[in-house]
Amino acid sequence: MLETITMYLEYPFVINALIVGVLIALCSSLLGVTLVLKRFSLIGDGLAHVAFGALCVATVLHMANKMLLTLPITVICAILILRGGQNAKIRGDAVIAMISVGSLAFGYLIMNVFASSANLSGDVCSTLFGSTSILTLTEQEVWLSVILSILMVAAFVLFYNKIFAVTFDEDFARAARLNVDFYNLMISIVIAIIIVLSMNLVGSLLISAFIIFPALSAMKLFKTFRAVTICSVILSVVCAFIGIAISILGGTPVGSTIVAVDALTFGLCFAVNKFGGVAA
Amino acid sequence: MTLITCDNVALGYGSRVVVDGLNFTVDEGDYLCIIGENGAGKSTLVKTLLGLQKPLRGKILLNGLNAGDIGYLSQQTAIQKDFPASVNEIVLSGCLARKKFLPFYSAQDKEIAATNMERLGVQSLADRSFAELSGGQQQRVLLARALCAAKKILLLDEPVAALDPEATADMYKIISQLNQDGITIIMISHDVNEAIGRAKHVLRLGKKIFYGTSEDYHA
Numbered sequence A: 001m002l003e004t005i006t007m008y009l010e011y012p013f014v015i016n017a018l019i020v021g022v023l024i025a026l027c028s029s030l031l032g033v034t035l036v037l038k039r040f041s042l043i044g045d046g047l048a049h050v051a052f053g054a055l056c057v058a059t060v061l062h063m064a065n066k067m068l069l070t071l072p073i074t075v076i077c078a079i080l081i082l083r084g085g086q087n088a089k090i091r092g093d094a095v096i097a098m099i100s101v102g103s104l105a106f107g108y109l110i111m112n113v114f115a116s117s118a119n120l121s122g123d124v125c126s127t128l129f130g131s132t133s134i135l136t137l138t139e140q141e142v143w144l145s146v147i148l149s150i151l152m153v154a155a156f157v158l159f160y161n162k163i164f165a166v167t168f169d170e171d172f173a174r175a176a177r178l179n180v181d182f183y184n185l186m187i188s189i190v191i192a193i194i195i196v197l198s199m200n201l202v203g204s205l206l207i208s209a210f211i212i213f214p215a216l217s218a219m220k221l222f223k224t225f226r227a228v229t230i231c232s233v234i235l236s237v238v239c240a241f242i243g244i245a246i247s248i249l250g251g252t253p254v255g256s257t258i259v260a261v262d263a264l265t266f267g268l269c270f271a272v273n274k275f276g277g278v279a280a
Numbered sequence B: 001m002t003l004i005t006c007d008n009v010a011l012g013y014g015s016r017v018v019v020d021g022l023n024f025t026v027d028e029g030d031y032l033c034i035i036g037e038n039g040a041g042k043s044t045l046v047k048t049l050l051g052l053q054k055p056l057r058g059k060i061l062l063n064g065l066n067a068g069d070i071g072y073l074s075q076q077t078a079i080q081k082d083f084p085a086s087v088n089e090i091v092l093s094g095c096l097a098r099k100k101f102l103p104f105y106s107a108q109d110k111e112i113a114a115t116n117m118e119r120l121g122v123q124s125l126a127d128r129s130f131a132e133l134s135g136g137q138q139q140r141v142l143l144a145r146a147l148c149a150a151k152k153i154l155l156l157d158e159p160v161a162a163l164d165p166e167a168t169a170d171m172y173k174i175i176s177q178l179n180q181d182g183i184t185i186i187m188i189s190h191d192v193n194e195a196i197g198r199a200k201h202v203l204r205l206g207k208k209i210f211y212g213t214s215e216d217y218h219a
């Protein structure tokens, strides 16, 4: 067992996959706590479906760099969903459901009608559940994700206190002259970017599990915002590491394996919260 | 010194006028109690004073106050039951109003938070989870946070609405004490008798707007 692991660690593609996977886990869990607490858990799901729809369009158009289409469309939808959530006439969850189911259906429809690929269901499946492209990362892509992650963590730390205030009590934050709308907008845009970037790894169906599981697990263990945030990042990173390791060793799909590990961890945290002594 | 002057103000949303012809002033050290039926526009007035929305007509003058200098305790804060936050984290967040572009809390902020927690008797709860406190304790914590935002003036929107009689009496006592310490208070209340007994001025919203001293209101 140990030998197999050391053997695998000699391959650069394994190291790359671990680095990028762990970084995506880190970034997606940072804002997970905020999204769960703002009752925006489903925004990840909705946006992932939007990204899927956009990806289908990009595929049909034979675009060389599909990101050029998926990223802007997903960001725009993130802003729309957020605006919808603030508008009392259409409920936030209804907007998310509409946009998400709509783009899923249109995406698949377009793929079916226009795509020339022989392996249509294979293509769709890998977009939904993640492909193996994490195992074929170039050095450039690895560096890009390292830099983006550092920027993301730095921004999160700098704005941490404001994110707390905006998450905890929007009214008070507004009264204290914080630009609440700006922070909400930033949170949605960053989430959209994370979703598009990590679609390759976990696929669009599983990405929201990636965002919310660590936050929910951490909330079972801790009762302060700081502790929950730190714990969710650690849980997310550890689960991603274990998940990727298992998937490489056992040949299982990467995204599903990570989410399975996340889900098991949640079960464990739930049990600790229910039956064990709870950490303060 | 007059802190707030409302000059023939109309309040509302879009084209819908909720309150019209509103005139009153708030002096430094004042204790103004705002009463009126549900839907009379009390919360609307508070939000307008905070600068969260604009008056439809008329002028609100803030003298020597930036809108962010006002401490605010909102009506039934929609804070969720399961929100993980310690008392300390919440009270400290009141200091954000004065921080503008600085990302972290300074030692001075922490001192202000500690002082205000002590003032409201919640310093022993500093590391406790907010969600697990009683209603009365939660209101005190939120009041401590409001005090961190502003030393001069507090706007309290139905601070006792969800409290039992004992916690209510407690809250009123704390608010009076803050007023005696020199903090200007604007408080919305349902509980007319108890609240007005302690206030210096009364503003009643509704069909007939009343503004005057609390003695005049009883007469």
Ligand SMILES: Nc1ncnc2c1ncn2[C@@H]1O[C@H](COP(=O)(O)OP(=O)(O)O)[C@@H](O)[C@H]1O
Binding pocket: B013, B018, B036, B037, B038, B039, B040, B041, B042, B043, B044, B045
């Ligand atoms: N965001 C809003 N948009 C439109 N109308 C509102 C809004 N908030 C409150 N109102 C209306 O304004 C009126 C006054 O509300 P409010 O100030 O909350 O009353 P009070 O606090 O005195 O009970 C009510 O009729 C209410 O329906």
Ligand SMILES: [Mg+2]
Binding pocket: B042, B043, B044, B075
């Ligand atoms: Mg009200």
